[in-house]
Amino acid sequence: MSQLAEMAASDPVLTAEILRIANSPFFGLVREVNSVQQAVVLLGQQTLRNLVLCIAVKDVLNNVYLPDLDVTSLWESTLRRATAAELLAVNLGLEIEKCFTAGLLQDLGLLVLLTQDEDCSRYWPELKNLPPTKRLVRERELFGTDHAAVAELLAQAWSLPSELTAALAHHHACDSMDCSTLCAVLHCADWIAAVFEVENEPGIIDDCHHCLTVHLSLDRENSEQILNALPARTESAARALGLRINPQADLQKVLENANLQLVEANLSYQQLTWELQQTLDERNQLAAELDRELQLAREIQQSLLPAPAGSDGPLFGINIAAHKLSGDFFDFFQLEDGRYYFNIADVSGKGINAALLMAKTSSLFRCLGKRIHHPGTLLKLINEELCETSVRGMFVTLVAGQFEPETGTVRIVNAGGPPGIFIDKDKRTTPFGASSVPLGVMPDTDFTVEEFSLGKGSLYFFTDGIIEAKTSRGKPLEIEGLLQILLKYTDQPPAERLHLITEHLCNTSETFRDDITLLILDANA
């Protein structure tokens, strides 16, 4: 008689349990089993050993008092793996009992880890819901080791057969090393069980099929057969062992759930795409609206400039905006007495705020200029107004002037702007640098007026965009560079000259970061 039978016989509780299980429909025996010895004969030693093992494991679990640990689902999970291994063995013609036993023990290490104390046991619901690989990683994070390593130690301590010990130790390493068939069975049993345990991972069924194909060469039909058979077989085994487990969802239900999740995932993806598209549409619409507003602002801004060069008077100007809106402007107009007022200006900063301040300054100049004929007084008044309503320290550098055609007298006020350049008929140059601070900086400022005769010469005004523009050599043009260009075209008629100078500047400078504004006073026409 086997040692097992002897051992069982000495424990009446164990004997009763063996007999109860042996007579359960799980084994489908026709004859009633009345003794442990008979059970050995009818079921075989291996099966009996499994029975004892199951009972022992069950006792261990039942004796652990951890109120938060869901022992039922833990058992269910253990038994599911054992049954899966058993079904694989049947399908592959392997030793059924050996595989069942190995399946039963494969997560024993996890039992040990979870039942260390209450803190550990609360991780079970989380671990239960993870696919095999992720579960192993998480175990290492939580416990510093994993169930395979613990199972190996236990198996060694209990002197379990080396093949079993190795399978328990390496059943998660099948992808990275050659392992025994038993080891592969355990690996696949894990994935089969996961199909029924892991929620919200609709891809897990395909992963499972893939695993069975790769490690055990089972085709989809065979692997579906196993998955189909598992729930009922697990329930049957639980009943036989007198274990309470939850009703098992069949594969059909699991598949339906997975499909539902996939549909939901796709739906939310579609919804996300749709919302993204909506946001993009809204953004494009806003951008288009802004663009229209800017275009309108640009048109208004351009309308503030005088008629294009080529007009009858002595003044010729151009403004090329670096951006949609310019921070520069120039203007000229004739007073009733025949004198001309002109100005060229640059507002600090760029964009809409600069454009608005430009519009304001330009309007003030035109409106007040028609009544106040002294340039210094005019600028003083505009400055007071700008200082009073100053925002963010924005200021305006402005060169204003007045020209009397009858006498050829020019009066200039340079409020912080680049120097005006006078080139006489002999091509001698005289700069008229800033004599006052820019407008909008300090109230009660006086603006000095310089007076001279234009004669046969020309007077040029520009904003700093021109002299700061980088030449093809990478250096700023500077005033010297501009002077050379001005001198080159000085013999041309003024309207033509303005065109040639602008063209030259655009060809010289690779990129204009700033606006280009140029104004010529020439009375020779």
Add this chain to the structure above:
Amino acid sequence: MEFKLLDIEPYVVLSLSGEVDMQYSPDARKQILSVLERSKNLLVDLSKVTYIDSSGVASLVEGFQLSRKRNLKFGLVGVSQPVMQVLRLARLDTVFPIHESVNERIAAD
């Protein structure tokens, strides 16, 4: 652009460095205003500024204007050559109190 704040009684010294252009002048402005809004006298150290554009100058102008409104002292110290060139061109060197160093400014007060 980088900045540094230092308390040198009776001033807070704000040191700016690098390029104070359209991109960074809002930061410079924020620092300038935050000092003045705490009712502290402000000196802006520009010795390490390599470039300043009109938006950067506007931040200094705003600081200058606010300090006048609040009766606080304001000034520039150690103005670097590129900055000085911009200020001179626009005659703004006649607006801002400018000194070689913090000590020189304090001695002049």
